[in-house]
Amino acid sequence: MAVRSSTLVAGLTAAAVATVGFLAYQASANVPPGLAASEAATPAAARKAPRDRAHPAALPGNSGTGRRVVYSLDDDRVWLVGMAGNVERTFHVTPGRVDPPPGRYAVTSRSGRVTGTDGTPVEHVVRFATVDDVVIGFSAAVKSFVPAPDATVRTGGIRQTRPDGDAMWDFATIGQRVVVIR
Template structure:
């Protein structure tokens, strides 16, 4: 079982008492060694330096709740969970893209025509370029995915589109704010990370991102906002979200939290895991930058935040994860755009 109570795949399960002891020791070291004693204390106290934090945030002890599905980190492969949401941004060189987060059987339009052209150039498609995603195109897609050692499902999402060079320029969608001064805090007194900002300095919220007290996550911009009941942007920061098509847009609710969890494959610690979405293959949520179980080394640096690197969840700088842990108890609204 994972730290969240989730079953691990057989290959990831400890097979001896000594292995269990090593993992238990590693968990303790991971919490203290990487997040630090102060951050661990923030699970309960939030370490807020202003009285405003007490009125805005309902603090609670660390909650560990069982989750039926494993938490999504690791190399999952592309899957079919993403709707065809419009994305009209061009490649950096001005070339065509699939103009959506994914295209599949039944899709049509210029984005599909772009896919047909790309597969024709690669020698996998020799039918009409008519912008219709039919069985012939699906077979060509699967042949290409198999040839390129991609997840074979006949759906063209981010990974397949990147290989075909028909994915939009992601960096053009990212708003990077200057690092805050040393010791800077948000409006509730929580320390800002190098990718965080607050108040009027924060980028504007996406359109149609709800109202009231909530957390907003924009997949295209890899950015999160914590919003007060009156609409104040308490804090905004970059994350590293999913490489795949498994983050579902819409309004969700936090349903489970673990101060430390384990990835589906048992190879990563996921500190301060906040789950808000169940997919067909696992849980998605916010957590601090994951650590390798083998040696507690980090999977990425803070400088890489804003780049899609995870298998499903949203990775955060430790300061932002500590803030989220205090701000988002079970029941918090999460809006994904």
């Protein structure tokens, strides 16, 4: 009985996939103790990025490369970084009640003007993450005076001034990288 070449190729492919899967399982089962929890295994964005204490507004190290938005959870600061790594603008923000985990994201949607989760009219909304059904994004309150947010409402709006919101809106289009650091 003759074996068709397509049957032979399918069989060899299945055997190769099974072998690679088995070897990956063996490798993961034999990781030396402590290696998985070491700093070397931790993504760079999850670690505290080095700061220049003499220049607190300077872009932190380990915040990525290329054109991106960098958002520091610990410093409540944003940097808009150009292609060559130059800081085009940096500013303080007021975070919502829910923070995104450190990591790399992309702008997923934008809205010119909406009402925020807290009932505040906002503009230039740039969304990039969702945490437990709370949408996370940058926005600017339309009115300059905004009452203190209700502590019982889980909000993901990261508020910025209107001029900073204008700059974010121009910079962070759909797909733009957002790097969240500690």
